[in-house]
Structure formats: C-alpha cells, structure tokens
Amino acid sequence: MSRIPIYELRRMGVSQEDIEIAQKTQEAQRRTGSPVQSIGVIVGAVQQRARHNPNLPVDLSDRAMRKRGTYDQAALLADQAALQEKSPERAMMARQASKTLKELSAAQQLEYDFFGGGNVSIAFQYQDAVTERLFEAAKTPAQAKEALSILWTICRYLGWQTYECTKTAADLCELTRTKPPHMADALKLLEQVGAIHRVKRGRTKIITVTPEGAFRGKVSAHAQTVERYRLGVIEGGKSED
Template identity: 50%
Template sequence: MVVSVLELRRRGYDDDDIALAQATQDAQRRVGAPYRTLPEILAGKHARPRPSAGPEDLTARQLGRRGRLGQAALLADQAALAETDPDRATQVRYHASGLKALARKPVQLEFDFFGGGNVSLGHQFIDAIQARLLQTEATPADRMQALATLTMIVRHLGWQSYSCDKTAADLCDLLGVEKANMARTLALLEQIGAITRAKRGRTKIITINPEGAFRGDVNRHAEAVDRYRAEIVQLRPEPAT
C-alpha cells in the first residue's frame, strides 16, 4: 500500500524526515537493496511519530488538576490531534509546548521572596537567642519585643553585610514603639549577644553576626564573616566585670 506524503505529514512526520527517507529509499534502489516503503524507513531512529490516540472528551476533574495554563496546554494538544491540516497541527503543538512550559513555571502569589535578595536565617541562632532571653530577668512582654525587634533588624540587613540599614529611630517608626522602650530592647539584645552596636560618627550602627543571619550571595558569606570578625569582634570592648 502506497502512503502519500500528505498522509505521512498527518501522522506527525516533518518534511526533513520525509526527505531523508526518500533519499534513503533512492540510495537503496541504486545499490539493489530490498525495497522498503517510506513508512518502514521512517519507523527507524529518525521517526517522530505523532500520537495515535485521538482526542478525548476531558472531564472537569481532569481539567481541575491543572492550572489555567495547564488546561490551555491540554486543550491545545487535543485540538492538534483533531486537526486535519498537518501544518496547522504542527503550529498548535508548538503553542501547546509553550503553554506547558509556562504552566511549569513557579507562580508568585503575593510575596516576592527573591526580588530584593532573600535572607538566610539560622534556626540555631534564633534558638540560642530565645534561650538567652529566658535566662534574663526580662518580662515576657520585653522578650517578645526583643524577638520582634531582632526580626526587623534581620529584615533590613544590608546586602552581603552584617549591618542593619535602619537606625534605632527607624526601628521605632517601623514597630510603633517609644524611643525609651527601643533603647531598653536594643540594650537587652546587645547584652545577650544578639546584636552589636558600632559607633560610626554620631550614629550607632546595629550589626549582627552573619553566621546567624545573612542576606546576599551565599558564595560571599565567608567574606562577610571575616569582615565581621575583623571589624566588630576584635574591636568590641570586653564587658565590665
């Protein structure tokens, strides 16, 4: 049975595959090899067969398992199977593959966790701070305020830095607390080693150990730790005894 080129296209073979099969067929004829039809040649390693299954009716449950783009890709695949024009079917399958790629891309629902650089926060750091706070004579309210302030400090760490971009006054505005309360909170955090305040000019810069919290390229984390040890740890005055 002779199969036309149009039928081969309908089955999903592109023009390059068909041309290669025709060239192979001519070469075999010239050397006296046994005759093979185009479908037999195309069934080899160069074949890109089109799925034989026809379009099926999709249930709401089948569609519901996918997002909108996934549904659109599935419907496009079904439309390609039902298409009689091979060129149109090829175009539809091309667009279906693009929809599938978009459907696999992560979706940002509300929060952009990576747009400004994510913050890496060590659980051991938080556990240690909580344990140290419990060993102080601070009230439960003061301990909660200290943890909230520490979270805000970590939130505003500089890029690949151990310094907070916000001053004590800025933290007051962000958390809605009085300056006197913030002063006590920062003193408590400094007392237990959660933060260090380094004076630069007339401003006290709030710093934090980058081994506990870091914002930036993880490959630059070691550099930040080294700078912290050189600029903060070695220059920090010993506590009074």
C-alpha cells in the first residue's frame, strides 16, 4: 500500500518540510495532468506499485535503492521475492525475514568515532572528542574556544527531532556577537574536525550536527533520524568548505 497518513509519516521520521514539498509536488502533478503520487511515495517512505497489477514487484532501480539503508534494501528484496514465490510457506518465510531486516534497520545507528573507541553515541563523549580535536587543529586556544562556543549555540538551536540547526550563519553571528569572518573560520574549523556538516538547500546553507552527538527529540525516533542523516547528509549532502 503506497498511501500512508501524514501522522504516520511523521512518526517514521519524515520532516514537515519534506511533507510540504511533497504536497507542492502533488499540486504540480495535478496542474500538468500527470498521475498524482502519494506523499509516501514522493518522500521515499514507500514504493509505488504498478497500477495495472498491485501484486507485481516494485521497480528496483538504482535510484530507488539508494534512498534506502542496507537493511532496508535487503528487506525490500525479501518482500519482492515473497510476491514472486509460488510456495505459501516460502513466501511467509521471506516476509518474516523482511520484518526482521526492517527491525534491524530501525535499530541501526551511525558510528561517530574519532579515536577508534567504537560507537560513540553519548553527548559527553561527543563533546570530549570535539574539544580535543579543536585544540589540536586550531591555530590558537582562543580560536578553539570560540568554535566550541559556537558549536554549543548550534546544538542549542537544533530543530525538534532533527539534526539541523534552525539558525543560519548570519543568525549565529548575531546570537554569539561574532563577526562574519570569525564565524566563517569557526564553522570551517568545526567541519574540519567532523563536529558539523553543512549542506546546500537551494540558496541556504544548512548547518547539521550528527544525531549521535546531539539529538533533540523522542528517543523512539532517534534511529530513524540517524538513518535520515546518513542518507541525506553523509551520503547525499553537498559539503560546504
């Protein structure tokens, strides 16, 4: 089934911004007379099934697969294999395997590991690692301290259940009383040590923080947020130097 209620999409970790963009896409499809896709299909939460036969496998194109994590890809393949199985018993086993893979996907988290210490998902460990790297990479202790101050302001203004800071570089200048050239240097330094990533969205540069280091939202939505971060920022984002 390709149609999912909006409240369910939000629970799956789809942002309000993505939902609004999908709604605008639907309006454009209606204006042009094109087939109107569901919001779930547009945001990549579900796959569109063939219209002439709902039991046919979905299109497993490279583009569609890249939107999914490793376990989600395996789960999708298992689901499609179940659709093609002639044996009901084997089809049931394939669906059970798909369910297990989806559970693994929801539990999968990003590694944030500066020094080979394993999966570092506690905020204090993130702070310690970033602090140590900043003092090693900065030209002066004062520059490192300024970057740290700006980082905690970035973390203070993370959006709800997201990894994105709601403030732009210009906003941060005003909040921290920092001159634009100093802000540019601090953000570059923070990105250099892996504390943040910056990605382009239209003409805006969005500042993001790994959810493993700083997360503002429900714990139950953390895994989905981490997966969105991996797909949208680590693999799909355009880093800004």
